[in-house]
Amino acid sequence: MYPIIGHHIFLFLLGILLFFTVNFIGKYSKGFGYAEIKFDIHSDELVGFNFILRILTPVVFTILVSSVLFYFKWDYLVTNIYLLVAYSFVFRALWNLAHNRTKLINWYAQIGYASIAIAATYLAYKYLILPKTPLFPDLETIANELWIIIFLFLYKIFNEIKFEPRFKKKRVDSYIENRLSVFKNKYENIIDVTIDKELKNFKNKANSYLIDQKNLENFKFLRHTSLMPFDCIFKFFIKDIIFSIMINEDFNRPFIFRKLEKILCKVSGKRYTQGIMQVSSTIPLSDEESIKLAIHKIFEDAYNCFLEETVYLSESLLVTYIGRNYNPCDDYISSVDDIYNIIKNEKSGELQIFINDHTLIGLDSSFNLE
Known part of the structure; x- marks a missing residue:
């Protein structure tokens, strides 16, 4: 019994290696960066590539693995080696469950891919691997290699077939809405309290800056097109940014991984990104503590952005600025922007920041210039 169990453990480990091999090929074939699954509604379209x-x-x-095992005379390890493909898909399902990605996955496609891949591998096992058929073509049967040309031709045609992106978009929207609902129920209270505190500090800094200006043309201040109090719109905006970053970070670092990072930080004393907001720290952080630190950083970045700009700052530019300061990876910024545009409150879009605008239009009374 134990040799059988040991052999299946070996096959399962090969299945894990296959999983990461497929991910590696997919990642660098499409140019992905920070996230392993990007919020790209067009990624389901390449039928031929996915096949x-x-x-x-x-x-x-x-x-290839079988050839290596045969070379080293480890023929006994090749027994039922096709099962590694089944184990690979099992591990893929467990991986997605652990990352809370069930709503993002097209499970019908995954089951279809798994069934065909296992069947194809079994046929290769039976007719190529067990008979130890040479991998390289026989010059006497070179005509058979014409099938390679035919296959490439069919692949080119097959890859022109594209599925409607709305199916992927529906899954992405469902996933994001689900995570947003979960996080609002769990963290909205602490987010509101922390934002109110940081917004007060933000306005005090802005007031001090305005009062210190001696020349009117050097005044820098904030306003918005709808003439609503700045607090109302900016709070909606900041909350949307926080939840966008939170969803993206949770996507890349789910609960299990965050717990592991916290343990490693506690044991080693080294710096790790921790908590649901993935804040870098040398001391263990809870999700709530990471939220407070992240909000403080976001307000600091927003204030610095206001000071750096000289004319006009739109909502989208501010999202990009905050995202880039949080993580400079282009894929990260793109994902945060995608999520933000899905979940944002309609009032967030009304936020427009004008600098050196002498009219003071829209500047609410909470900014004291006297």
Whole structure:
């Protein structure tokens, strides 16, 4: 029994290696960066690429591993080696469950890919691997290699088939709405309290800055087009930014990984990004503590952005500025912006910051210039 169990453990480890191999190929074929699954509604469209990646990669991987095992005379390890593909898809499902990505995944497609990949690998196992068929073409049967040309031609045609992106968009929207609902129920109270505190400090700094200006043309202040109190609109905006970053960070660092980072920080004393907002710290942080620190940083970045700009600052530019200061990776900024545009409150879009505008239009009474 134990040799059988040991063999299946070996196959499961190979399945994990296959999982990361497929992810590596997919990641660098599409230029992904920070996240392993990007909020890109067009990623389901490349039918041919997905077919090759999900189905033929396991077959090629299994054949190559078998060849290595045969070379070292470890033939006994090749027994039922096609099962590594099944274990790979099992691990993929567990990985997505651990990352709270169930609503993002097209499970029908995954089951279809798994079924075809396992069947294709089994056929390769039975007709190529067990008979130890040479991997390289026989010059006497070179005509058979014409099938490679035919296959490439069919692949080119197949890859022109594109699924309607609305199906992926529906899954992305459902995932984001679900995470937003969960996080609002859990963290909205602490977010509101912290924002109120930081907003008060923000306005005090802005007041001090305005009062210190000696020349009217050097005045810098904030206003918005709808002439509503700045607090109301800016608070909505900041909350939307926080939840956007939170959803993106949770996507990349789910609960289990955050707990591990906290333990590693406590044991080693080294700096780790921690909590649901992934704030860098040398001391262990809870999710709530990371939220407070993140909000403080976001307000600091927003204030610095106001001082740096010279004419006009739109909502989208401010989102990009805050996102880039939080994490400079382009993929990260793009994901935060995508999430923000899905969840944002309609009032956030009314936020427009004008600097050196002498009319004082829209400047609410909370900014004391006297």
